[in-house]
Ligand SMILES: Cc1ncc(C[n+]2csc(CCOP(=O)(O)OP(=O)(O)O)c2C)c(N)n1
């Protein structure tokens with residue numbers, strides 16, 4: 001199954017290597033990892049997605065916590081979340097077929113962020129399946145894709161949880177407490 | 191000198207990085223370090239004489255790491271090893287991995303090239319924090335003098351807290367040479383954060399107590415955690431209160447007295463048949479500070495299928511890793527047992543319902559294999575390794591610290607040398623590192639100078655680190671060495687005999703005359719060829735003023751029984767042949 005871990009790690013040299021090395025050791029492929037500053041000074045927030053057996057979640061989380069530079073680990077496993085990915089897609093486009101691509105982008109609520117005589121760049125934010133969908137339609141409509149750049153998943157639990165609250169709850173083991181406030185994960189973006 | 195030392199390690203002052211390094215070690219209570227100098231660590235060595243620290247000069251950095259490891263295993267203190275950059279640092283790696291696999295608290299300090307040339311493939315530059323990342327609990331690259339004290343102090347905290355392990359601190363040469371303000375107190379690390387997934391809840395404790403109360407065939411599995419946590423008394427109390435027999439892992443040996451009537455002996459690949467049978471027939475296993483290693487479970491799906499399992503363990507990542515458990519009490523073993531014990535009432539009611547029937551049935555299952563008559567056997571001239579272990583145990587009264595190497599002799603030692611005390615067996619379990627025994631014994635002797643220390647090594651493994659004989663001589667350490675010389679890489683030969691049609695490829699071993707080798711190092715020795723000479727030789731070694739080496743020329747094609755072939759179930763073990771004379775009677779014990 002797909003596992004998603006959100007973790008707070010110290011923002012200093014070598015930390016990413018330590019996290020990555022753990023997965024390498026377990027022979028688990030990291031599907032995506034996004035890292036950036038968090039709301040807490042000196043700590044980066046990481047969303048890491050990997051494919052592993054259902055039972056592996058506990059061991060991965062426990063092992064991540066054994067790394068000195070890892071402060072918090074949340075195993076998102078099935079909890080209501082908002083998950084997004086950013087994609088930049090460059091396709092061949094001339095004045096003859098540009099408008100067709102504009103239409104496609106409109107349907108997918110993507111934006112055109114760059115345009116030249118021979119190509120244009122689409123920016124799209126959304127859940128993974130929508131990005132896959134856009135790419136598939138571009139291919140099926142025989143638009144030539146020149147480049148794709150994807151950020152990987154970013155995930156945040158729904159509801160009023162700061163990371164501190166989650167920590168107090170002992171996240172990852174328990175069901176999310178506010179089921180009723182939660183909507184389907186990966187709901188349509190605004 | 192004294193005042194100088196005090197001023198260097200007490201009040202805040204401006205010091206060089208090198209001085210800060212030693213002053214911090216002194217502050218952490220370090221009195222002995224094992225190391226080998228070189229260019230990148232030379233500034234540190236230059237400052238050493240100002241500090242009250244004994245430096246043991248090794249002959250190979252692997253030896254330094256094993257010595258620090260043996261020091262830690264024998265004393266419970268953090269061992270310290272020091273090496274220079276590049277080849278010095280990489281030579282430590284086997285020793286660091288050995289400590290990692292057995293959760294040994296150790297701090298390794300390496301010099302590195304100056305920070306200005308880091309990453310340029312400068313002379314003797316190796317990315318040792320990169321190299322050791324997977325075999326250390328944590329490591330640090332320090333490039334400024336200000337960072338030395340905080341890094342070293344944090345390294346000590348990490349090494350000994352929670353599940354212990356080795357930590358490496360790599361210090362650039364310019365950081366050693368620069369000057370900074372040293373304030374030991376201010377360099378104190380943040381308070382230790384216990385693993386956030388530790389969990390000992392009332393429900394779990396009640397469930398565990400309930401399982402213990404209801405069990406008819408319980409077995410305690412006693413591991414290294416007993417020593418690490420100092421839970422000897424608590425494990426004993428649990429066993430006695432509920433009359434539960436105790437099976438030992440290799441590293442658990444010593445955590446529960448061998449002479450205790452409830453001690454079954456060692457479990458696993460070379461555990462006695464009755465121990466493994468008891469585990470397979472048990473209805474409850476109480477795992478105390480052990481990790482269901484593949485060497486003790488055979489195969490996961492055939493392991494103790496009838497038993498409920500309680501796992502008391504400090505590392506949450508070990509829970510349900512190899513074996514699914516019913517109740518997990520994730521915390522320090524001693525603390526958990528102290529909470530559990532009041533729930534296991536003593537006396538008749540507290541005993542699990544079938545106490546005596548279960549203990550009797552285990553006793554009965556010993557049968558032939560437990561008839562051990564070694565003492566009274568006629569001396570046919572043959573010398574078996576088991577004889578050596580038995581007599582070493584008998585003559586030392588089981589009170590020595592024994593450092594074993596890896597192979598057949600290691601298993602025979604575990605079977606025939608009966609350890610009464612914690613930290614009296616120093617052996618590489620998880621990594622199975624040949625060459626471990628001699629340097630580890632040096633570390634143990636430095637840590638415990640008043641203890642009798644024996645090395646028991648195979649003819650193969652001894653040669654991997656034999657150069658440390660010179661260290662023994664230079665440091666004048668009274669260490670006795672028993673080489674179990676069977677002319678083979680015996681354990682590998684045994685596998686070839688059992689599983690590879692006796693194709694003894696690359697296992698026969700031509701060795702130097704070990705007595706002459708000792709002599710060349712200024713160490714006395716004697717070869718022992720028959721059973722008749724054994725006891726006198728052991729006495730000679732013990733009473734000799736100085737180190738002594740005994741070269742025991744034992745039966746060459748002897749095998750360790752019982753044996754669970756890799757990938758088989760515990761009950762599918764190859765049993766001890768009935769006619770095997772190498773057994774002990776109760777009178778022997
Ligand atoms: C460094 C290292 N290399 C290889 C091995 C594999 N190995 C395990 S036991 C053994 C044979 C050991 O022979 P010896 O030291 O003579 O001991 P014996 O088994 O004969 O008692 C070998 C080669 C190992 N454990 N460690």
Ligand SMILES: [Mg+2]
Pocket residue numbers: 597648649650674675676677678679680
């Ligand atoms: Mg041998």
